[in-house]
Ligand code: NAD
């Protein structure tokens with residue numbers, strides 16, 4: 001098939017391009033390089049089945065494709081809050097443009113939604129039926145509400161125009177090719193630990209997250225796209241739940257770092273707990289994550305160690 005991956009030069013997008021090329025597809029990777037980098041896909045450049053396009057999905061584009069994976073959107077709070085108006089435009093106008101394209105060329109389209117649609121959840125673990133607890137006017141809203149309205153657009157294009165959609169709600173995912181200055185917790189802690197700098201825990205560190213390794217996530221995204229039983233939304237992530245302090249301690253242990261943990265101000269609206277209920281993914285997609293946190297962290301630490309040694 002001919003497959004478009006928006007945000008294809010980002011962390012998850014680049015792993016997805018790799019897997020699609022391995023499977024024998026023709027891949028068009030489209031990115032504006034805001035948080036992604038050509039470096040993430042440079043090993044694919046020169047492959048006759050791979051094309052790279054610099055484009056911003058807030059502008060329309062016409063490409064003849066069979067599948068669209070819509071991943072373009074900054075995912076780290078630091079980056080999505082840098083230009084919040086642009087962030088919400090990316091989810092809103094980007095979804096309109098990509099859904100319009102899917103409608104026109106009759107492509108199946110998958111939206112990379114997020115656990116952030118649940119906001120600071122009052123239901124734990126989060127099931128797909130939960131409608132969420134999102135502040136519409138806070139500093140995270142540009143991302144959360146953008147992703148929520150994107151889900152609405154996907155459902156309405158499906159109901160109104162019969163566009164063939166899939167929606168996955170991705171929970172915190174980490175792994176090699178995260179940007180070293182990405183600002184998300186796993187990359188921050190590993191970079192700090194490898195350089196024996198202070199580990200910056202925001203708030204009391206008792207807030208929880210569930211961390212999924214990239215390879216597990218790519219596998220389930222591919223399965224979601226190619227099955228015909230459900231359009232979603234389906235939660236995907238690793239249900240293992242850890243406090244941020246536990247994560248800091250694990251990273252220090254696995255890197256053998258001399259770093260000390262320091263406490264910094266907790267950003268507003270930071271969700272207190274997060275853990276996916278993945279019963280649907282297990283039942284419908286026959287999937288559950290294989291890589292536990294310790295194993296995934298080891299591989300990610302090795303990646304950042306190599307990157308630091310090149311710098
Ligand atoms: P990332 O920041 O590494 O990748 C996003 C990519 O999109 C980057 O390459 C960036 O340059 C590109 N991009 C941003 N705005 C664009 C625009 N307007 N036009 C074209 N390209 C644009 O982040 P990631 O972790 O790989 O996330 C990929 C997708 O998955 C995002 O949609 C994100 O919201 C979603 N997601 C990720 C996680 C996670 O934990 N990694 C969790 C939930 C949802």
Ligand code: UDP
Nearest residue numbers: 077183184185186188200201202207244270
């Ligand atoms: N966090 C932290 N130190 C950091 C970066 C993040 O304590 O250097 C915390 C953050 O406050 C949040 C959790 O780690 O509670 C996960 O943050 P991240 O930015 O990775 O993603 P989120 O799940 O909040 O979107």
